[in-house]
Amino acid sequence: xxxxxxxxxxxxxxxxxxxxxxxxxxxxxxxxxxxxxxxxxxxxxxxxxxxxxxxxxxxxxxxxxxxxxxxxxxxxxxxxxxxxxxxxxxxxxxxxxxxxxxxxxxxxxxxxxxxxxxxxxxxxxxxxxxxxxxxxxxxxxxxxxxxxxxxxxxxxxxxxxxxxxxxxxxxxxxxxxxxxxxxxxxxxxxxxxxxxxxxxxxxxxxxxxxxxxxxxxxxxxxxxxxxxxxxxxxxxxxxxxxxxxxxxxxxxxxxxxxxxxxxxxxxxxxxxxxxxxx
Ligand code: BTN
Numbered sequence: 001x002x003x004x005x006x007x008x009x010x011x012x013x014x015x016x017x018x019x020x021x022x023x024x025x026x027x028x029x030x031x032x033x034x035x036x037x038x039x040x041x042x043x044x045x046x047x048x049x050x051x052x053x054x055x056x057x058x059x060x061x062x063x064x065x066x067x068x069x070x071x072x073x074x075x076x077x078x079x080x081x082x083x084x085x086x087x088x089x090x091x092x093x094x095x096x097x098x099x100x101x102x103x104x105x106x107x108x109x110x111x112x113x114x115x116x117x118x119x120x121x122x123x124x125x126x127x128x129x130x131x132x133x134x135x136x137x138x139x140x141x142x143x144x145x146x147x148x149x150x151x152x153x154x155x156x157x158x159x160x161x162x163x164x165x166x167x168x169x170x171x172x173x174x175x176x177x178x179x180x181x182x183x184x185x186x187x188x189x190x191x192x193x194x195x196x197x198x199x200x201x202x203x204x205x206x207x208x209x210x211x212x213x214x215x216x217x218x219x220x221x222x223x224x225x226x227x228x229x230x231x232x233x234x235x236x237x238x239x240x241x242x243x244x245x246x247x248x249x250x251x252x253x254x255x256x257x258x259x260x261x262x263x264x265x266x267x268x269x270x271x272x273x274x275x276x277x278x
Contacts, residue, residue: 032196038203040064040092044195050074051091052145052161058093064199066090068191073163076145086168087180088195091161092202099155104148105242105257108132109211111160114201115142116214118164121197124184127216130235130244131257135216139179141165162198166191208240221265222246224255232265 036042040062048054049072051065058065070083083089112132119126119136126136134142142164149157165180167188182188217235224231224246233246233253243254244262 032192036064036203037200038062040094040203042066042199047071050161051089052147052159055091055093055159061093061095063093064090064202065093066195066199074145074161075143081143081145081163082171083163084168086191087166088162088164088191088198090164090195090198090202091159092199094158094160096155096158101150101153101155102241104155105131106208107146107148107155107158107160108144108257109208109242110206111144111146111162111202113206113210113214114198114204115144115162115164117201117210118194118198119181122181122185122189122194124181126214128211128214129216130238130262131242136179136181136184139177141179141181141184160202162202164194164198166194212238217262223263223265224248224260225263226255226260230263 032042032044034042041058041060041064043058043063043065045051045054045065045067047069048065048067050070051067052074053072054067055063055065067083067089069085069087070081070089073081073083073089075081108131112128112134115134116126116128119134119141124136124141126134126141129135132144132146133140134144142162145161145163147159147161148155149159165178167182168180170178170180170183181194215238218237220235222233222235224233224244231248231253233248236245236247236252238244239254243256244260245252245254
């Protein structure tokens, strides 16, 4: 796909149509369309171990798999992801062309924007904590697990898994750091509709400005964790390649999402960085 430079460049992978795959025996599709708006195969499951795992075995190319619940939901850093009924669990697989490996951050950025737009279409006001945590009312509403495959210097396959808290009740120990759409809005949502919207939005490519304009925490104090090192910083901005620019005691520095994580400052008001499922 064509990606230009500057603020207006598109941040997602190519949405080229793939070969449509049929549903396997036993799958329930609720009579809804078997392709997404962008022409990817759309498979809706009742239950699966993990939509990120299931999608690997599908033939064809671009695809979206959703499940009403997962029995082995996967989180980042090898953690598990509680995936109870009432949430949206969606994975999209794409095969980008001529997509430089160093632009992999853009896959995260695009997924973050897609989740935000889905929430906004439901009347909520989300923000993005760099690199790809989505917050509503200071709590995490969604988890994103991206599994990329590289071929030489290029990204050849991207598996983007999104777990969005819609009407599901959260485990007790996560109640002060996580939130659901139902809790945020004070009323439940049509889960199917949220799922359809997310399937649609993840099939689009957005300009970088859509990501940058939703960032939260800029100008605030935070701590950058880099291995055993903890660097107190003031967050400045995020650059075109997704690097975090921050003021540190030793001057201005750039941090890459692959190398560091972001925590709230000791007494700062920055949202707590903790996986949805601890
Ligand atoms: C995290 O916050 O740790 C990331 C969680 C990602 C969860 C989603 S749910 C759909 C997809 N399938 C999985 O097994 N994981 C992702």
